[in-house]
Amino acid sequence: MTTPARRPARLPVGRPARHPVRRLSLPAARVATALAACAIVLTPYAAQAQAQPQPQAQAQPPAGVRAVQQASLVARTSWKLALPLSGAESTDFYDVTATGRSDAWAVGGKSDESWAMTPVAKHWDGTRWTDVPTAGIGGRAARWEAVAASGPDDVWAAGTYTDIEIGAASSTPGPLPEGRTADRLPDALLKRLPAAQADRLRAGTALPEAADPIVLQHWDGTRWTSVARPAPAEGSLRFVLELESVSADSVWLTTMDWNPTADPADPDKAYSGQLEHWDGRKWSRTALPEAPDGRPVQPFSITGTGPDDVWVSALTETGAVATPLLYHFDGRRWTVRTVPVPFAYDPGWMANHAVSARRGTVHVFGKTNDPQVPSGLLAMRWDGRTWKELPVPGVDEVNASGSDGSGGVWVAGWHPRGSAHTVFSRWDGATWTEEELPGELTSTSEGSTVFDIEGVPGTRAVLAAGNAACESPTGACGLLAARGLR
Numbered sequence: 471m472t473t474p475a476r477r478p479a480r481l482p483v484g485r486p487a488r489h490p491v492r493r494l495s496l497p498a499a500r501v502a503t504a505l506a507a508c509a510i511v512l513t514p515y516a517a518q519a520q521a522q523p524q525p526q527a528q529a530q531p532p533a534g535v536r537a538v539q540q541a542s543l544v545a546r547t548s549w550k551l552a553l554p555l556s557g558a559e560s561t562d563f564y565d566v567t568a569t570g571r572s573d574a575w576a577v578g579g580k581s582d583e584s585w586a587m588t589p590v591a592k593h594w595d596g597t598r599w600t601d602v603p604t605a606g607i608g609g610r611a612a613r614w615e616a617v618a619a620s621g622p623d624d625v626w627a628a629g630t631y632t633d634i635e636i637g638a639a640s641s642t643p644g645p646l647p648e649g650r651t652a653d654r655l656p657d658a659l660l661k662r663l664p665a666a667q668a669d670r671l672r673a674g675t676a677l678p679e680a681a682d683p684i685v686l687q688h689w690d691g692t693r694w695t696s697v698a699r700p701a702p703a704e705g706s707l708r709f710v711l712e713l714e715s716v717s718a719d720s721v722w723l724t725t726m727d728w729n730p731t732a733d734p735a736d737p738d739k740a741y742s743g744q745l746e747h748w749d750g751r752k753w754s755r756t757a758l759p760e761a762p763d764g765r766p767v768q769p770f771s772i773t774g775t776g777p778d779d780v781w782v783s784a785l786t787e788t789g790a791v792a793t794p795l796l797y798h799f800d801g802r803r804w805t806v807r808t809v810p811v812p813f814a815y816d817p818g819w820m821a822n823h824a825v826s827a828r829r830g831t832v833h834v835f836g837k838t839n840d841p842q843v844p845s846g847l848l849a850m851r852w853d854g855r856t857w858k859e860l861p862v863p864g865v866d867e868v869n870a871s872g873s874d875g876s877g878g879v880w881v882a883g884w885h886p887r888g889s890a891h892t893v894f895s896r897w898d899g900a901t902w903t904e905e906e907l908p909g910e911l912t913s914t915s916e917g918s919t920v921f922d923i924e925g926v927p928g929t930r931a932v933l934a935a936g937n938a939a940c941e942s943p944t945g946a947c948g949l950l951a952a953r954g955l956r
């Protein structure tokens with residue numbers, strides 16, 4: 471039995487093999503794009519087929535229960551590359567935000583051939599994207615994972631250091647729990663993380679290069695400055711989940727702590743979720759009310775239209791069964807509701823995406839509580855009084871979500887019938903319409919993934935951030951795509 475201290479969390483050094491990204495025909499096995507902290511790892515089709523676990527049996531609705539499904543309409547794509555792939559070599563963009571047609575930010579990290587990562591922040595001024603140096607972090611390797619803004623002079627970015635060894639997280643090394651090895655992430659951790667982040671960490675054999683504590687900085691319109699954050703509990707590693715700004719004095723951040731030495735079968739000891747709030751003067755931790763069954767909760771996605779209309783999706787577990795929850799903050803107090811699920815499923819369901827296109831209304835997307843490609847999707851709408859089940863979008867899993875200025879809701883994910891490139895689906899209140907990434911990308915790149923979608927306020931324009939396979943030292947280039955920006 472090995473101990474965490476003896477097995478550092480290091481990613482393999484060297485260039486990934488250059489082979490076409492392909493997908494198996496099995497819907498429960500994802501092989502299109504596996505991300506290892508900072509690069510798309512491209513492996514031969516035969517090796518992928520041998521390495522993938524056998525597919526799980528598809529969950530089926532009980533007799534008499536009709537699953538809401540609908541074939542998406544397919545529209546000619548209006549998406550264009552906002553930045554040539556050559557302008558973001560060896561880069562991954564994990565998040566994007568905009569305050570108007572001439573002010574947007576995309577953040578992530580850039581890797582060298584040794585996989586050391588440098589934070590990257592690019593700014594759109596209405597004409598071009600330019601690199602903007604962030605505040606110093608003492609020369610340490612790090613990446614940005616989230617960005618949010620209320621205006622051109624009020625932008626927040628959150629990320630993680632990538633030079634932390636798993637063994638360094640605890641000063642009292644001990645044996646790992648039975649059933650977990652030091653060279654593989656536990657599925658229980660991966661299924662708790664948002665799909666995009668889990669994909670970045672689900673990298674074959676390497677444990678994540680996680681952060682302790684997180685990196686947090688603020689842009690005041692002139693420069694970036696660092697904001698100190700408390701470290702997680704001794705022995706734990708902290709993951710950034712989501713950052714949302716609904717006003718200059720109301721910014722929300724969700725994080726999750728993982729104790730690598732705790733038994734992943736005991737979620738109360740292995741995982742701890744936090745919700746933090748910026749009130750214009752300081753950051754403080756906000757305690758969400760307990761779940762209806764009295765158990766603690768793990769917050770995930772944040773959305774809202776203002777300080778008195780904030781929504782947070784969350785998860786609670788009883789035994790090994792997960793229950794999705796939705797919290798709402800009206801500026802004074804929190805209320806909680808259980809999210810209805812399409813059908814009973816033994817491991818339960820997760821609601822890891824929430825999108826509010828207008829005040830008092832929220833769309834919730836989720837999946838069955840499976841560590842990889844889910845057996846079922848969840849799509850619900852709360853209008854302030856009642857829940858309505860929606861048709862599920864035509865993707866195998868929602869990896870990113872957002873809204874546009876016309877009230878349309880967007881999601882992104884891989885096509886269930888197999889594709890190495892992400893597809894978009896837009897819900898207009900009645901129908902899902904599918905759009906592809908631009909041909910200038912899909913015709914030249916072997917694969918891509920989108921981590922975030924963000925509408926441009928005051929317009930119907932939409933931005934998307936991610937990465938794509940390309941000729942670079944790490945085999946990846948940053949992906950920035952736009953629809954209707956100019």
